[in-house]
Amino acid sequence: MDEFLEKIKENIIEGRVDSQDEGFDGTKAGQPGVTELVQEAVNKKISPVDILTKCLNPGMEEVGSLYEKGEYLTPDMLASAECVKAAMKLLDPLLVNENIQNKGKIIMATVQGDLHDIGKNIVSTLLRGSGYEVLDLGTDVSVGKIVETVKETKARLVGLSALLTSTMGRMEDVVEKLKKEGLRKNVKVLIGGAPISMEFADKIGADFYCTDAFDAINKLEA
Amino acid sequence: MPRGLKIKKQSFLTEAECRIVHEGSCRLLEETGVELTNPKALNLFKEGGAIQKGNRIKMSRDMINRAVEKTAKNFIMKAKDPENELILDTKSPRVHFGTGGQALYVLRKENGMFKKKEAVTQDLVDILRICEKLDHVDFITRPVEPDVPDEEMDLEKTRLFLAHTTKHMNLANLIIEDCLPDIIEKVGDRSSISFISCVAVSPLNLVSPTVEKFIRIVSEDIPVAISSCPQAGLTAPLSEVGEIIQVNAEILSAVVLANLVRPGAKVLYRGIPITSNLHLDVSPRWCQPESIRRIALISDITYFYGIPCCGTAAVSDEKKPTSQALSEKVLGWIFEAASGAQFINSALGMLEQVMTVSPEQYIIDDMGISLVKKYLSMHPGADLKETGREVVFKALETFDVKTTREMEKEIANRIEFIYSPKEEYSPDYINNQVDHIVNAVSSAKSSSKFLKDSRKGLRKGWLYMGKRIEGAMNLKEVLKTKDGILGMRLRGT
Numbered sequence: 001m002d003e004f005l006e007k008i009k010e011n012i013i014e015g016r017v018d019s020q021d022e023g024f025d026g027t028k029a030g031q032p033g034v035t036e037l038v039q040e041a042v043n044k045k046i047s048p049v050d051i052l053t054k055c056l057n058p059g060m061e062e063v064g065s066l067y068e069k070g071e072y073l074t075p076d077m078l079a080s081a082e083c084v085k086a087a088m089k090l091l092d093p094l095l096v097n098e099n100i101q102n103k104g105k106i107i108m109a110t111v112q113g114d115l116h117d118i119g120k121n122i123v124s125t126l127l128r129g130s131g132y133e134v135l136d137l138g139t140d141v142s143v144g145k146i147v148e149t150v151k152e153t154k155a156r157l158v159g160l161s162a163l164l165t166s167t168m169g170r171m172e173d174v175v176e177k178l179k180k181e182g183l184r185k186n187v188k189v190l191i192g193g194a195p196i197s198m199e200f201a202d203k204i205g206a207d208f209y210c211t212d213a214f215d216a217i218n219k220l221e222a
Numbered sequence: 223m224p225r226g227l228k229i230k231k232q233s234f235l236t237e238a239e240c241r242i243v244h245e246g247s248c249r250l251l252e253e254t255g256v257e258l259t260n261p262k263a264l265n266l267f268k269e270g271g272a273i274q275k276g277n278r279i280k281m282s283r284d285m286i287n288r289a290v291e292k293t294a295k296n297f298i299m300k301a302k303d304p305e306n307e308l309i310l311d312t313k314s315p316r317v318h319f320g321t322g323g324q325a326l327y328v329l330r331k332e333n334g335m336f337k338k339k340e341a342v343t344q345d346l347v348d349i350l351r352i353c354e355k356l357d358h359v360d361f362i363t364r365p366v367e368p369d370v371p372d373e374e375m376d377l378e379k380t381r382l383f384l385a386h387t388t389k390h391m392n393l394a395n396l397i398i399e400d401c402l403p404d405i406i407e408k409v410g411d412r413s414s415i416s417f418i419s420c421v422a423v424s425p426l427n428l429v430s431p432t433v434e435k436f437i438r439i440v441s442e443d444i445p446v447a448i449s450s451c452p453q454a455g456l457t458a459p460l461s462e463v464g465e466i467i468q469v470n471a472e473i474l475s476a477v478v479l480a481n482l483v484r485p486g487a488k489v490l491y492r493g494i495p496i497t498s499n500l501h502l503d504v505s506p507r508w509c510q511p512e513s514i515r516r517i518a519l520i521s522d523i524t525y526f527y528g529i530p531c532c533g534t535a536a537v538s539d540e541k542k543p544t545s546q547a548l549s550e551k552v553l554g555w556i557f558e559a560a561s562g563a564q565f566i567n568s569a570l571g572m573l574e575q576v577m578t579v580s581p582e583q584y585i586i587d588d589m590g591i592s593l594v595k596k597y598l599s600m601h602p603g604a605d606l607k608e609t610g611r612e613v614v615f616k617a618l619e620t621f622d623v624k625t626t627r628e629m630e631k632e633i634a635n636r637i638e639f640i641y642s643p644k645e646e647y648s649p650d651y652i653n654n655q656v657d658h659i660v661n662a663v664s665s666a667k668s669s670s671k672f673l674k675d676s677r678k679g680l681r682k683g684w685l686y687m688g689k690r691i692e693g694a695m696n697l698k699e700v701l702k703t704k705d706g707i708l709g710m711r712l713r714g715t
């Protein structure tokens with residue numbers, strides 16, 4: 001069984017979501033990837049906790065370490081995070097009764113008037129891969145919708161993205177609305193996007209300015 | 223004597239290679255088409271023979287070829303002072319350098335230190351005044367917006383341009399479509415203004431409401447640059463070949479639309495196939511050697527069609543005037559000018575990519591462009607391996623930066639990278655890239671697909687990794703020139 005779990009871990013490190021992925025050396029198309037292997041593990045009644053703790057978590061730790069050493073680059077991290085996402089889709093229903101806790105809920109949104117979602121999607125994927133429960137509200141999300149979702153889900157983290165200079169002001173509106181609704185002290189607000197800066201984060205009273213997805217993870221885990 | 227530098231164009235792609243890129247782009251537009259939901263644009267396309275499938279519009283090769291044939295191949299971009307008119311014509315090319323935009327901040331030297339502030343209307347006025355005086359600024363693209371409400375922006379910008387420049391006015395974006403008749407009335411001669419339309423959003427999407435503004439501008443017979451600026455590895459394949467096929471398809475789709483609105487439309491081809499920093503934060507890489515190369519290749523494609531090229535150059539990551547910024551900018555200008563782009567958004571005065579402008583940097587850049595022009599005039603058609611290196615070091619010397627052997631090696635490496643093809647332009651490879659784009663576009667998250675698929679190219683070294691050029695610049699003359707233009711009000715104490 002350990003050999004089988006090791007295979008899942010290796011595929012997570014290589015970032016092969018499914019059998020269509022040809023892998024680094026271009027020779028692995030047709031071989032089972034993480035989706036097929038985890039499904040097989042579930043069919044074999046292997047404990048979902050074992051899959052999580054022996055494959056997913058150490059796999060992502062290894063990927064993080066390779067990234068820190070400069071051997072892995074951003075797309076490699078993303079590919080592995082997508083593997084974890086695919087695996088979790090299969091494992092989540094089985095883990096409900098196992099008392100496994102994630103690192104917390106985070107609401108992600110591109111603010112109102114802005115349709116750019118690439119940055120937000122990368123951050124969302126990597127946060128999911130790192131064990132956060134991500135509630136992605138999409139793009140062009142109104143201040144009201146974000147604050148309502150905070151109320152409904154009791155999320156303590158909100159990540160806001162904007163690419164346009166004309167829309168970055170909406171981030172301040174979210175912070176203000178959270179204050180007005182008496183929610184601000186329980187919620188950390190992270191902001192990011194091309195026109196955003198530390199000065200802007202300080203000006204609007206956001207908790208963190210994140211330069212990229214890894215910065216977001218580091219700041220959340222600091 | 224019209225403005226602009228007469229050049230002997232240098233080509234990176236052969237005509238046969240341009241033709242197979244065209245074939246690949248046509249295949250994309252025939253088989254996959256572009257995403258489009260705007261009813262006005264959809265009607266125009268359908269009346270012209272295109273086929274709607276869901277939220278995509280597909281067009282035939284004949285339709286594309288007819289539109290390219292009809293598109294204006296030469297036109298004059300007028301200016302308040304007739305001596306500042308620009309003639310755009312690929313058959314007798316003249317290269318024109320202009321500013322770029324839009325920045326949010328202004329960096330000024332005050333009390334001996336550079337200080338960054340949010341840009342306001344007065345900054346736009348100052349920049350217009352500086353650019354009016356600088357000899358090598360041929361046209362002005364709106365560098366910063368005036369700080370007025372959106373509904374007043376278009377007319378206020380026009381008023382300020384008219385008051386402070388006699389050069390061609392590229393107003394860049396039209397904020398409110400219905401302001402266009404008032405803008406035309408203010409400027410009098412509509413060919414003294416032009417716009418840039420970011421109508422194509424990668425991958426393969428003509429977006430509302432930009433598309434509606436684009437239709438309006440074209441219908442008024444005002445020159446407009448069709449812009450497509452994907453980031454390889456995020457919104458296009460990391461592959462140079464794949465990215466160029468995609469940019470070309472995106473721009474061709476808008477060329478077709480423009481000619482459906484007004485046959486013989488005056489459009490400029492503004493393809494900016496840059497890459498992404500996939501090593502770190504996926505931010506755009508504008509000035510790195512692989513992007514300089516890709517942007518120069520686009521110029522070859524525009525010559526293949528005979529459509530005037532709106533080029534892009536010199537968008538540096540540096541946050542203040544540095545030797546690194548100057549070295550990047552000079553290489554960008556020389557390759558883009560030698561490739562024959564006729565209307566180059568030259569990032570004059572710009573720093574921190576497109577976030578900041580600096581009065582001092584405008585003057586530095588004007589001096590840099592004067593050297594580029596001088597060398598290209600003195601050595602028409604010369605090998606840029608030697609000329610490029612010479613111009614970079616001459617520019618650095620102008621600001622008392624001493625050349626070292628490491629610097630020479632780094633600049634030589636950058637130029638070598640720009641000249642070296644990493645992929646083949648063969649029909650099979652083109653088809654392979656088209657398939658790759660189609661797969662990504664049809665997946666739920668195309669950026670994720672492009673990112674994952676970039677892993678092989680990254681390991682083949684498709685993104686240049688080099689060293690910075692270090693060396694303190696002496697800006698004494700620059701500050702003197704700035705004070706001369708703007709007077710005491712801006713002088714640091």
